[in-house]
Amino acid sequence: MSLRATPQYRQLYEKLRKHIVDGVYREGDLLPSENELCHLYNLTRPTVRKALDLLTNEGFIKRHQGLGSIVHKLPKGIGILSISGTTTAIGRKDLETRTIIRPHIVPWPEDFPFSISEHEKEVGWMYFTRLRLLSGIPVIYDITYLPNINLPRFTSRNLDNKSLFDILRTSYRIEVRSGEQYIKAINAPEKDICDILGLEPDVPVLHLQRRLDTNRLNFYIYSILYCNTDEHSLYGIF
Amino acid sequence: MSLRATPQYRQLYEKLRKHIVDGVYREGDLLPSENELCHLYNLTRPTVRKALDLLTNEGFIKRHQGLGSIVHKLPKGIGILSISGTTTAIGRKDLETRTIIRPHIVPWPEDFPFSISEHEKEVGWMYFTRLRLLSGIPVIYDITYLPNINLPRFTSRNLDNKSLFDILRTSYRIEVRSGEQYIKAINAPEKDICDILGLEPDVPVLHLQRRLDTNRLNFYIYSILYCNTDEHSLYGIF
DNA sequence: CAGTGGTCTAGACCACAGT
DNA sequence: CTGTGGTCTAGACCACTGA
Numbered sequence: 001m002s003l004r005a006t007p008q009y010r011q012l013y014e015k016l017r018k019h020i021v022d023g024v025y026r027e028g029d030l031l032p033s034e035n036e037l038c039h040l041y042n043l044t045r046p047t048v049r050k051a052l053d054l055l056t057n058e059g060f061i062k063r064h065q066g067l068g069s070i071v072h073k074l075p076k077g078i079g080i081l082s083i084s085g086t087t088t089a090i091g092r093k094d095l096e097t098r099t100i101i102r103p104h105i106v107p108w109p110e111d112f113p114f115s116i117s118e119h120e121k122e123v124g125w126m127y128f129t130r131l132r133l134l135s136g137i138p139v140i141y142d143i144t145y146l147p148n149i150n151l152p153r154f155t156s157r158n159l160d161n162k163s164l165f166d167i168l169r170t171s172y173r174i175e176v177r178s179g180e181q182y183i184k185a186i187n188a189p190e191k192d193i194c195d196i197l198g199l200e201p202d203v204p205v206l207h208l209q210r211r212l213d214t215n216r217l218n219f220y221i222y223s224i225l226y227c228n229t230d231e232h233s234l235y236g237i238f
Numbered sequence: 239m240s241l242r243a244t245p246q247y248r249q250l251y252e253k254l255r256k257h258i259v260d261g262v263y264r265e266g267d268l269l270p271s272e273n274e275l276c277h278l279y280n281l282t283r284p285t286v287r288k289a290l291d292l293l294t295n296e297g298f299i300k301r302h303q304g305l306g307s308i309v310h311k312l313p314k315g316i317g318i319l320s321i322s323g324t325t326t327a328i329g330r331k332d333l334e335t336r337t338i339i340r341p342h343i344v345p346w347p348e349d350f351p352f353s354i355s356e357h358e359k360e361v362g363w364m365y366f367t368r369l370r371l372l373s374g375i376p377v378i379y380d381i382t383y384l385p386n387i388n389l390p391r392f393t394s395r396n397l398d399n400k401s402l403f404d405i406l407r408t409s410y411r412i413e414v415r416s417g418e419q420y421i422k423a424i425n426a427p428e429k430d431i432c433d434i435l436g437l438e439p440d441v442p443v444l445h446l447q448r449r450l451d452t453n454r455l456n457f458y459i460y461s462i463l464y465c466n467t468d469e470h471s472l473y474g475i476f
Numbered sequence: 477c478a479g480t481g482g483t484c485t486a487g488a489c490c491a492c493a494g495t
Numbered sequence: 496c497t498g499t500g501g502t503c504t505a506g507a508c509c510a511c512t513g514a
Contacts, residue, residue: 113471178297183471185443204423235421236319237416
């Protein structure tokens with residue numbers, strides 16, 4: 001079973017992204033032109049462009065015909081509306097994750113906006129919850145459902161301060177590729193969740209229900225998030 | 239001054255998208271393969287793939303290696319988190335727009351998360367507000383700021399039930415291409431906005447602050463949205 | 477004007493799904 | 496196995512920007 005190599009456009013994307021996040025290229029700077037990047041990294045233009053497409057879609061650069069690719073200001077909020085996992089609060093070194101409820105098996109929850117397959121219903125669900133803190137302040141409470149299939153030793157893993165996506169990718173070769181979500185504002189949720197988030201009663205919170213698609217056919221990850229947006233807005237790009 | 243033709247991949251994207259929305263291709267159906275599409279529309283594969291990329295990014299299809307492109311279920315919420323304007327509530331024929339405050343000139347509002355340029359500060363802002371209703375029920379209150387520049391006769395235009403984006407594109411050649419937004423949950427906003435949205439006091443609402451990028455350099459559109467998500471969640475893809 | 481990004485072609489080879 | 500989508504090459508011409 002051979003692992004497919006990381007595509008070249010993806011590698012270039014990650015290099016450039018790192019340079020931007022690390023400040024090698026700063027806000028307002030022009031990136032090297034596409035032709036320059038071709039020579040620098042020994043790639044052809046379509047490949048370079050595909051890397052730049054990714055950077056554009058994620059909001060790291062803006063391209064202008066006749067001018068070049070300009071590095072965009074890094075976002076100030078929490079980048080939760082896009083892919084790459086909740087843990088990606090760009091530029092935040094003070095993001096902490098604590099496991100509140102360790103993985104165990106549960107039945108499918110009612111009143112969820114996504115319909116599930118028979119197969120998913122049969123195997124049951126791995127359930128766990130985590131709390132995200134920014135500078136020590138609880139910000140997001142994160143409830144996750146994974147299909148209970150083919151994930152040896154998962155229940156004994158430590159999810160604190162680790163990206164779930166990284167664990168899935170490196171240990172189980174599951175890559176999260178895209179997803180969809182429903183967002184609404186609610187008044188403070190159940191008492192226990194309020195307590196965990198340190199909320200007064202009747203504080204408005206964001207409520208997200210999401211389904212994540214993976215590279216495995218019919219393997220979806222579902223999650224529910226409660227976000228205290230009093231101090232930190234969620235940030236998204238489109 | 240010649241208009242640039244709509245690119246072929248964009249034309250194909252719109253055709254396929256229409257077929258999906260109209261039900262020619264239904265949920266779960268396989269789209270014609272990329273090679274078939276090449277022959278059907280007399281295009282090469284990279285062009286066809288670029289159209290499919292758009293459909294994928296907007297969530298209309300999922301592609302599976304070795305299998306094909308599968309039509310995705312159409313979303314049930316309001317498609318406001320992605321581009322194409324608020325008016326694009328896919329599949330909703332009962333979306334109505336009413337202008338509440340007609341366009342006029344105002345100074346820049348304080349406490350906005352985006353910084354503006356000197357030029358923007360000088361020319362001032364076109365300001366107007368609109369209400370979006372779904373089946374007659376107010377759902378979104380939409381406050382818009384446009385730079386007050388180069389838009390002849392804009393103040394006298396009727397914005398009811400029309401896409402602002404369409405007007406900008408057809409009358410002024412301004413195309414909205416991307417954007418960013420900050421989202422938070424708040425308790426009911428100012429009394430007048432509550433009245434417009436028909437809200438009880440202390441109802442939680444979604445509060446969005448967005449900046450939209452256009453094809454004109456340094457021409458941005460800013461807007462603030464208040465959404466009653468009691469009945470309709472916002473929907474997003476990533 | 478030269479250089480930039482935007483579009484497009486006509487191929488090639490690969491990994492994966494279903495038969 | 497065949498056909499699918501995923502990646503990549505090596506060119507071409509265009510529209511736009513700034514000097």
